[in-house]
Amino acid sequence: MSSSTDTVLSAAEREDIRTRFLAVDTSNVADVLDVMGWPDQGLAAEFMPYPATAGRLAGWAYTIRGQMTPYPLGGDADKMAACQGLSPGEVSVWSGDGDGICYFGELIAIGMKERGSTGALVDGGIRDVRWLGHHGFPVYARYRTPVQSIGRWKVNAWQVPVFLRGATVERVRIEPGDFILADEDGALAIPAAIVPKVLAESEALTATEIRIREELSNGLTLAQALERYGHV
Template sequence: MSDSSAIAAFRSVTTATITTILLKRGLRNVWMRGLVPLAPGQERLVGRAFTLRFVPAREDLATPESWSSPTSTRAAIEAMPEGCIAVVDAMGVTDAGIFGDILCARMGKRGVTALVTDGVVRDVAGVMGTRLPVWCAGVAAPPSVAGLTFVGWQEPVGCGGVAIFPDDLIVVDDDGAVVIPAAIVEEVKDACLEQERLEAWLMSEVDKGVPLPGLYPPNAETRARYEKSRGS
């Protein structure tokens, strides 16, 4: 399955549906805690994870001079491929902004789909002005080096209590951010699309006044009516 077909498919699937389908496959820890869209009304977005990792600040490393280091957020941004979703492990630190408007503007110029982090951003008005979609834990004025040390990119990270590996598929919408392991994207896609079709039909039944017992979850009779409605 090409990335373009996966991305097109998951743009029509809610993160709520994805978590349900993954739960049925034994994957419970896929929703990143504490992440909300920075701006209201952002569309659902899908992309491969490009990971970045911070550790606690250490005074000899977390300095403004570190921003010019070969291992820096600036260098990581220049390595981001078009269409990726940047997933930043900020360890849940909420008093040091990992990115501001200039870095977000550069990400937008590189065609990055979105920024997802369990940390916070700074220069919030400027960040929103870049129109880079952001899911984060809030905003803070101090720079990243006030509380964090950047250590690398494209390695496994934890974000919002969830393990994220490079190239996992990330889906974000109003309910937050969800990861789909790269190895099962196709099977999850098919199951999610079917679940969305079923739930749309169930909603139409609710609109007709059908009571919930036996409808949701559907019993054998309801399933048969659903299949008949599809011409199966």
Template sequence: MTPTRQDLIARYRTVSSPTVYDVLDKMRHPNQALSSRIRPLARGHRLAGPALTLHGATMSVADGSWGTAFSYDMFRAIQPGDVIVFDCGGHEQGGPWGGNTGATARVKGAAGIIIDGGTRDETDLIAMGFPTWCRFVTPVLAHGRFQIHGFNVPITMAGQLEARVTIAPGDFVVADDDGVVIVPEALVAEVIEFAEAAEQAEVAIRRAIEVGEDRESIDRRLDRWALLKARQATRETP
């Protein structure tokens, strides 16, 4: 039975970004972690959901235009549980996100936002409980300095292992205090299955550590990746 969108969102919220990354790494998709410079405004949030992408860049001509038609369309397109993923195209001057945009997205049902760029109104965003990951906070307004070019298109953002990570609409975002991981849409159902199995094994491993069992013995007896290895072995069998 194919899991529903809401089921996948709920399940991904129970697993950590390190576990999800480890699964992707073992599945030979290592370049799925965003740069560690993209950090949460407030600690303790766990964010997971389908990516609703947004792209913009520094204006080439300061004519006061800001591409609001695209941002309005983006707000109208939000489905409950979406995670807005905002590529600012390297813009370092102003904050194209803030309190009013955060409030609008929250009311429309967005779960949070990941910005490869800046935001304003940090205190306001934290107070309203809208999970926000960003590169920097600034009082500088983006109007007249930044142009939104489109939404729900493939984008790239700064990566941890390689320069850029590609994110397509519908890819799953997993974010917590450790960072942000992107799960390609085609792998979403399988990755959560392996991640859940790994975290269940992790509970048993930690219990064994706490009672003083020899670490080598634990590692031989309990394998976080047993399910993943078995699935891969089955596929490789002629």
């Protein structure tokens, strides 16, 4: 179970951390989490970038939960209220039992971006993929579908702990304020209490890998690199 950090970070500190995470790979972060005793923070392999060129996703978790609930057409007021709470640097994290339908599309994404949100992580479906790419709003989701949520799936809570499908466990618990990182290799959730330490260790590992690549390109053999640096 994750917990909030003991020291409240300022907006500038949060943005500095978010920006620095954009320079490290999820593979290195996952290795650091293993060493620190957090081996089950990877999300399921189905989470993919939409569009494929969406780029990296990094930000503080703002959680939204919903469920299949038949209701008349006309909109989901709770979904709109939930999205109004997003702040700069946050990633909306969507959970629920809405298999087969999308949780949001272009227009809601525009509203989230206007509030400073840096993207979305969706344990479900999205649509308007081409337009999400046009707006430069990175989304990682399990699938895409043209079928809307209105009349079928309804938001029932936000800024509460949620559970997303995991890579090594059935579900990964994500709390508001945890950190979300996703790239070509997949997606991770980093508990808030360990975010600064994970970042520092991941940056150090990244620096080591850069040195290894440079030395390999200058003639160092793989065997020599392993002897010098050990497993990385």
